[in-house]
Amino acid sequence: MENSSTEFDFVDNGGVTSPLGFRACGITAGLKRSGKPDFALVASDSDCSAAGTFTSNLFPAAPVRLCRERIAAGLPVRAVVAHSGVANACTGEQGYRDACLTAKEAAKCLEVPETAVLVTSTGRIGVQLPMEKVILPGVRKAVAALARDGGSAASEAIMTTDTRPKQVAVRFRVNGKTVTIGGMTKGAGMISPRMLVCRPHATMLCYLTTDAAVSKEDLAAFLTDGVDVSFNRISVDNDMSTNDTCLLLANGASGVAIHAGTPEGEAFLAALTMVMQHLAKAMVLDGEGASKFITVEVRGAATTDDAEKCARAIADSMLCKTAWFGNDPNWGRVLAAAGYSGATFSPENVSLDYDEMPVVRGGMDAGTPEPKLCEVVKRRSFRVLIDLGEGVRSAIRWTSDLTHDYVTINADYHT
Amino acid sequence: MENSSTEFDFVDNGGVTSPLGFRACGITAGLKRSGKPDFALVASDSDCSAAGTFTSNLFPAAPVRLCRERIAAGLPVRAVVAHSGVANACTGEQGYRDACLTAKEAAKCLEVPETAVLVTSTGRIGVQLPMEKVILPGVRKAVAALARDGGSAASEAIMTTDTRPKQVAVRFRVNGKTVTIGGMTKGAGMISPRMLVCRPHATMLCYLTTDAAVSKEDLAAFLTDGVDVSFNRISVDNDMSTNDTCLLLANGASGVAIHAGTPEGEAFLAALTMVMQHLAKAMVLDGEGASKFITVEVRGAATTDDAEKCARAIADSMLCKTAWFGNDPNWGRVLAAAGYSGATFSPENVSLDYDEMPVVRGGMDAGTPEPKLCEVVKRRSFRVLIDLGEGVRSAIRWTSDLTHDYVTINADYHT
Numbered sequence: 151m152e153n154s155s156t157e158f159d160f161v162d163n164g165g166v167t168s169p170l171g172f173r174a175c176g177i178t179a180g181l182k183r184s185g186k187p188d189f190a191l192v193a194s195d196s197d198c199s200a201a202g203t204f205t206s207n208l209f210p211a212a213p214v215r216l217c218r219e220r221i222a223a224g225l226p227v228r229a230v231v232a233h234s235g236v237a238n239a240c241t242g243e244q245g246y247r248d249a250c251l252t253a254k255e256a257a258k259c260l261e262v263p264e265t266a267v268l269v270t271s272t273g274r275i276g277v278q279l280p281m282e283k284v285i286l287p288g289v290r291k292a293v294a295a296l297a298r299d300g301g302s303a304a305s306e307a308i309m310t311t312d313t314r315p316k317q318v319a320v321r322f323r324v325n326g327k328t329v330t331i332g333g334m335t336k337g338a339g340m341i342s343p344r345m346l347v348c349r350p351h352a353t354m355l356c357y358l359t360t361d362a363a364v365s366k367e368d369l370a371a372f373l374t375d376g377v378d379v380s381f382n383r384i385s386v387d388n389d390m391s392t393n394d395t396c397l398l399l400a401n402g403a404s405g406v407a408i409h410a411g412t413p414e415g416e417a418f419l420a421a422l423t424m425v426m427q428h429l430a431k432a433m434v435l436d437g438e439g440a441s442k443f444i445t446v447e448v449r450g451a452a453t454t455d456d457a458e459k460c461a462r463a464i465a466d467s468m469l470c471k472t473a474w475f476g477n478d479p480n481w482g483r484v485l486a487a488a489g490y491s492g493a494t495f496s497p498e499n500v501s502l503d504y505d506e507m508p509v510v511r512g513g514m515d516a517g518t519p520e521p522k523l524c525e526v527v528k529r530r531s532f533r534v535l536i537d538l539g540e541g542v543r544s545a546i547r548w549t550s551d552l553t554h555d556y557v558t559i560n561a562d563y564h565t
Numbered sequence: 566m567e568n569s570s571t572e573f574d575f576v577d578n579g580g581v582t583s584p585l586g587f588r589a590c591g592i593t594a595g596l597k598r599s600g601k602p603d604f605a606l607v608a609s610d611s612d613c614s615a616a617g618t619f620t621s622n623l624f625p626a627a628p629v630r631l632c633r634e635r636i637a638a639g640l641p642v643r644a645v646v647a648h649s650g651v652a653n654a655c656t657g658e659q660g661y662r663d664a665c666l667t668a669k670e671a672a673k674c675l676e677v678p679e680t681a682v683l684v685t686s687t688g689r690i691g692v693q694l695p696m697e698k699v700i701l702p703g704v705r706k707a708v709a710a711l712a713r714d715g716g717s718a719a720s721e722a723i724m725t726t727d728t729r730p731k732q733v734a735v736r737f738r739v740n741g742k743t744v745t746i747g748g749m750t751k752g753a754g755m756i757s758p759r760m761l762v763c764r765p766h767a768t769m770l771c772y773l774t775t776d777a778a779v780s781k782e783d784l785a786a787f788l789t790d791g792v793d794v795s796f797n798r799i800s801v802d803n804d805m806s807t808n809d810t811c812l813l814l815a816n817g818a819s820g821v822a823i824h825a826g827t828p829e830g831e832a833f834l835a836a837l838t839m840v841m842q843h844l845a846k847a848m849v850l851d852g853e854g855a856s857k858f859i860t861v862e863v864r865g866a867a868t869t870d871d872a873e874k875c876a877r878a879i880a881d882s883m884l885c886k887t888a889w890f891g892n893d894p895n896w897g898r899v900l901a902a903a904g905y906s907g908a909t910f911s912p913e914n915v916s917l918d919y920d921e922m923p924v925v926r927g928g929m930d931a932g933t934p935e936p937k938l939c940e941v942v943k944r945r946s947f948r949v950l951i952d953l954g955e956g957v958r959s960a961i962r963w964t965s966d967l968t969h970d971y972v973t974i975n976a977d978y979h980t
Contacts, residue, residue, distance in 0.1 A: 207904035209912050209928070240900055242913070242929045275897020276930050390905035392897070468883070469975055476976025482690020482807075485655055489622035490805035497624050498657070513624070514657045515691050554972050560884055561891025 156322050156417040158424060161330065164319025165301030168332040169361035171195045171403030175295035176307030179288025181235030181273070181280075187307035190232040191292040192357055193260060197226035198399040200268070201369040203377055205394035211239035212249040213269040217395060220265055224366055227399055228266040230357060231256050231289065232308050234336070235273040236280075237353070239392035248279045255286050259293035270395045272310055272336065272353045305334040308355055311559055312336050316432040320421045324406045324414050331421050333358040335429040353391035354381065356429060362418060363402030368410040372419050373398045380426035384434050385465045385549045398422075434548045439555030442474055443531040446547045448493075450501075450537040456493035457538075457545035463491030464534065464547075471552035479523030481509045488536055499539030505532050571737050571832040573839060576745065579734025580716030583747040584776035586610045586818030590710035591722030594703025596650030596688070596695075602722035605647040606707040607772055608675060612641035613814040615683070616784040618792055620809035626654035627664040628684040632810060635680055639781055642814055643681035645772060646671050646704065647723050649751070650688040651695075652768070654807035663694045670701050674708035685810045687725055687751065687768045720749040723770060726974055727751050731847040735836045739829050742821045746836050748773040750844040768806035769796065771844060777833060778817030783825040787834050788813045795841035799849050800880045800964045813837075849963045854970030857889055858946040861962045863908075865916075865952040871908035872953075872960035878906030879949065879962075886967035894938035896924045903951055914954030920947045 161168045172194050179189035202221045204214050220227070231252055238245045253267040260267070279285050297303075305315035319332035337354030364372070377396060408418045435443050446465045451457035464470055467487040473480040481502055488500070502510035504526040507518050526532050576583045587609050594604035617636045619629050635642070646667055653660045668682040675682070694700050712718075720730035734747035752769030779787070792811060823833045850858050861880045866872035879885055882902040888895040896917055903915070917925035919941040922933050941947050 209900050209904035392901050472975035485624050486807050489624035557969050560887035
């Protein structure tokens, strides 16, 4: 994915306001009982083309419906409202009206068309928004707080069970001019996105900004490619949220036009992929209760579908995830998960490695002493590599372990 | 399923030796480090017809291969060996030879044909059996220990992470004669059987005996019907084992012949279903770390497949299961699981009830005060009923909550 002739730099403390022409903020509107920041706004000084991917849950939150409609309409976008604490899902027509009202208030304050504002949300399902007391005053407060360096504050205001903000920005040069792509994400539970390719998932919200000028068609293509090798690779639990949203806004403020299918387009996609992979990995590392980052790689599959099924079964297996938490090399659980994944292969051709250690050869114990395997699974980050010995297809998934903290966080979330 | 003209009785402390002509035992062979009983044998004094269902994991344990071959061959069965502690899975040809040797030794001691002995196992994957030191002496010791009242001892010897033995027997009368069906099961983790219908699952072992005379064809049909409404309804985790086996032996010692498609056949199936549902529910209640028994019922689905998908998604959802553990009514998680299950429905037609309490009507909060819902989800056993409002199909699953103890048990299993 790296572009051979282009250099990419991570921006120090970069985020959604690293690209030119974007402002953001994070404020306390009053949705969270904790009193922590719960309301973010990202705005562009000029019109943006926009692309988005969304949950395919049959109960999409009201803001998801709003974003889908407005992005499909293809009109310019100027701002995105993000609030945490209340999901505005399973709230019926009132929920949808409230999402529209939120956008309308922001549009009025920003002096932009109503259709130019998108809304996203995360939090408790089934609760109506406190519009008059919290949301509308929050919108006005947020618009007043917008700042050129507000990206970090925004990344904190979108957190729910996240333990830390997750943001990044990457820049590269095109014909002497600098293009920057920034992003922030939240999401720690209900994480199992299968966006675009299959079905989107998880309360993960991701906001991407760039100062390149990109048509909405090319933007959608770049976003699809990026999601495929980033957020679609991660699992924290196996639950798909009602609110998943990933948005990409391009305002052209850098003066650089990017077209798909050109060398500049390739560089753009490479940078976007760096941003999205960084955010996706950060999301797994900050997964609810996670103490470890595990890369599950499947090779030698007969088909890509087989590779994906096998990687997903291992990455989602509660028994594998608890074993990893327990520093237990228990490779039988990995093989068992591969065996029920639906992938086609011959057991006697299967190899398994944990980082540099051979674990299974020919479907049986490779003979590496257990203490050596324990050393690997004790690591904060390691790779589980299974070769099915059937073909040349492969797949990668990033996952975490299943810990007591996961149970504590999710059993106590309502309090 | 109940037969209107037949009375069914549970046998006091009943199990696999409640039917006439069966003996059993549970002894310590030395497979478990704990020194607890780890070796069981069930034997019939006369030839049995046999039926079985097995894991469809691509890594079937060696004993699964042996049982499949012998039951497919259709020869009479006289005994089943069961050992816990070592799964004899991912052990290659040596594992298979060892399973055959185990059967051969038992056949020699019992003075029956080698092909008349089945073998089952559960425990650690990827370890070869200690044949000379443990298994073969264990076989000889077990044959010597066989007793007419040995069912309880056998049910204890097949336990792994189970906290209690699970056995039951039901009897009914046919033309003045008594037919008895007994059973025992083990299984607390890796529980997600989808036997026959889709794909079998879970280290669950189930041994069923009856003194009725039933042809092997009818026996297979009865077993399929019984599994469908018992073990195929349960989820503890979502992991499919390499060793799942459910065996049904019929020795005819009651002098009663049972044929499918007759009133007696219906009574037999009703009794078998009672035995299997009792064991399946007991397995969920004894699920690893489980503190609650939850019945997930889906009604109003357009198709049976939709109903099954929806019930499975809710019953398997880690977020629902942790919420139940936390006494949290969090119905948003239930609806979210339904929404990503793949079932087709309109959100605005969905109803949800927790036992007698309405939770959701028309896809939104039904207005029952949260404390009322908390009362229900605090119960040791409750029902989550979702009506999709699309049609007349339904499905039931039995599941447990996800607790700290589940994580502890599975993170520490290797020690």
